[in-house]
Amino acid sequence: MRFLLIEDNADLAGSVAARLSLDGHAVDLAGCLAEAEDCLRVASYDLILLDIMLPDGDGRDFLARHRLAERQTPVIVMTARSAVSDRVDALDTGADDYITKPFDFAELEARCRAVLRRRGGAAQTQRSFADVVFDPLAATMLVAGEARDLRSREVRLFELFLSAQGRILSKEHLVDRLFSFSEPVSDNAIEVYVGRLRKKLLGSRARIETVRGLGYRLTEG
Template sequence: MRFLLVEDHEDLGRSVQERLRLEGHAVDLAPTLAEAQEFQAAASYDLILLDIMLPDGDGRQFLASQRSAGNQTPVIVMTARAAVSDRVGTLDMGADDYITKPFDYAELEARCRAILRRRGGVADSRHRHADIVFDPLGGTIDVNGEVRELRSRELRLLEVFLGAPGRILSKEHLCDRLFSFSEPVTDNAIEVYVGRLRKKLTGSRLRIDTMRGLGYRLTET
């Protein structure tokens, strides 16, 4: 998944970014609303983590503008304001969740997972695709009764393919879903992760075809 983190406190922003990257997410960090808008113009996001008090404005105005423009990307507001009226007002403006600073990183990660599950309308995290059972929260796939663990980016890559079965996905698109703008990406990075994922899918009916000059496609045999 790709997240947009809007936070002006450098240490907190970097810490949250690194924690979420360890979960396999691509995270772009914007310390101002202006930079957040620039990121949004260049990429699409699965979740926005939004501070309220920012150097160039109020995050709630950013949230309101998102909703008025019809952007329904889930938003978790992060703020030091703990008053009930602040929480209620922010949720009424269209936030999907609210977490008060200081917070535990594990709680933030759990809230992110819950929001993404609700967005997909899924109560049980496990999904069946062809002859595999994919558990994104557990980080595993079950292939004919054999449970195989997925590394973080293998897991995110499989999510991208399962979200677009049969479609040709370019290397550029896959890079956009797996890496943030600040992460260095080598030319063969996607080839490496596709190769690893293919090995994890060995023995199943799912395969990843290379479409020369175009990208990759998930198919079922």
């Protein structure tokens, strides 16, 4: 998943980005609202983490504009303001969740997962395709009764395929969803990750097909 983190505290932003990156997420950093708007003009995101007090304005104004433009990207507000009125205001403005600073990284990760599940219409953490049972929290897939461990980026890649079953995903789309602006990406990076995922799926009916000149798609064979 690709996240946009809008936070002017460089130390906190770096720590949050590093923690989320361990889960295989790509995280772009914006230290102000202007930078955030620049990011949104050139990339799409699965989740936005938004501070309220920013150098060039109030995050709630950004949130209001975000919803007025009918952008559906979920938003979690991160702020030191803990009053009930502040939480109600943020949620009424269009936030999907609210977390108060200082927060535990584990709680932030859990809130991210919960918001993404709600937006995806899934209540359960485990998902199934063909004869594969996929558990993103445990970073495993069960194939013919055998648990196979996945690396963090393999987890995110399989999530992308599951969300687009039968549809072709281009290399460019996969790069956009898996890597942030700051990450160097080699020409064959996607081929490497797809190859690793195919090995984990050996023995199952799930197949990642190469559609020449177009990309890849998840099918049942």
